[in-house]
Amino acid sequence: MLIFKVFYQDTIDEVPVREKTKTLYIEAESERDVRRKLQDRHINIEYIQPLEGAHLAYEQQNPDFHVLEIEQ
Numbered sequence: 001m002l003i004f005k006v007f008y009q010d011t012i013d014e015v016p017v018r019e020k021t022k023t024l025y026i027e028a029e030s031e032r033d034v035r036r037k038l039q040d041r042h043i044n045i046e047y048i049q050p051l052e053g054a055h056l057a058y059e060q061q062n063p064d065f066h067v068l069e070i071e072q
Helices: 031-041 053-060
Strands: 002-009 022-028 044-051
Touching: 002 031, 002 053, 022 031, 031 044, 044 053
Parallel strands: none
Antiparallel strands: 002 022, 002 044
16 A cells, blocks of 8 residues: 545536645555545546655655545
């Protein structure tokens, strides 16, 4: 399992605006698995970034870092 950082917008109906982009962290096997796990949330996924090594360690230092757990 890997940790992925997902950049998204709250709504699918509007054009993405950079200032409204939010992020979440999720554990999954692949990008496809991330999309499958988040499909019922009706969010506009902009980008999915795998995190590992030094990049993951850096993200874990952020006080807002917590991995979303979705069982499917």
